[in-house]
Amino acid sequence: MTHHWLTRHLRIAVAGAIALTLVASCGGSPSAPATNAGQTTTASNASLTAAGDGGDTTAQNTADGDDAGNTAAADTNSGDAGSGDAGSGDEVASLISATVDGQKYEAQSSETTCSTGATSGNSFGNQYSDAAKQEGLSSLQLIVDDVAAAKAGTSEFTLTITIGPLGEGTDYTVAPGTGEGDGTLTLDYGGGSTASATFSGTTADGASVNGTLQCRQIINLG
Numbered sequence: 001m002t003h004h005w006l007t008r009h010l011r012i013a014v015a016g017a018i019a020l021t022l023v024a025s026c027g028g029s030p031s032a033p034a035t036n037a038g039q040t041t042t043a044s045n046a047s048l049t050a051a052g053d054g055g056d057t058t059a060q061n062t063a064d065g066d067d068a069g070n071t072a073a074a075d076t077n078s079g080d081a082g083s084g085d086a087g088s089g090d091e092v093a094s095l096i097s098a099t100v101d102g103q104k105y106e107a108q109s110s111e112t113t114c115s116t117g118a119t120s121g122n123s124f125g126n127q128y129s130d131a132a133k134q135e136g137l138s139s140l141q142l143i144v145d146d147v148a149a150a151k152a153g154t155s156e157f158t159l160t161i162t163i164g165p166l167g168e169g170t171d172y173t174v175a176p177g178t179g180e181g182d183g184t185l186t187l188d189y190g191g192g193s194t195a196s197a198t199f200s201g202t203t204a205d206g207a208s209v210n211g212t213l214q215c216r217q218i219i220n221l222g
Helices: 002-025 031-086
Strands: 094-100 103-109 114-116 124-129 137-144 157-163 170-174 182-188 195-202 208-215 218-220
Touching: 094 124, 094 137, 094 157, 103 137, 124 195, 137 195, 157 182, 157 195, 157 208, 170 195
Parallel strands: 114 218
Antiparallel strands: 094 103, 094 208, 114 124, 124 137, 137 157, 157 170, 182 195, 195 208
């Protein structure tokens, strides 16, 4: 009797152990953790989604900020351009173009360089000098003795052009009336505030000089 009772209980115990082993091997017992894992995964996905949306929002805000910055910069640049245009350049009073021995030079001045009456009541002149120039045409000095005679072309004039720094550059003088070279100058001036002159000649050393002078402002020194 005792033997049969022990045998039956041993079988029940062995059967229970086998059942537990099978359940464990099939993953039956971790059912609750699996649910927790699913919840964790869902929460994790929710976090990633939130982080992604936040990142997109941040990126959009950054892009909007950049666009705003670019717009502000563009507005600032437009303002600068407007200021530059408003304060750009002084009015040109004189334009000079001269060719010396085949080399062309140009200069201009915002100050009035053309005048009448400097040496006589019927004279015309130009006194242009730029001490800051280290090369090119730095000076053009002109005296026309008789405005009326110069309208048809005259040799009674004195012209000196300086190429290079004042006091150190090379002077080219054409003054037919005093025997320094020869040439002709034509002046278009009717007594108003503008004039133009065309000159052509040769220095005593044989250098060729020709060019034009345009006066947009004239001062009367007589």
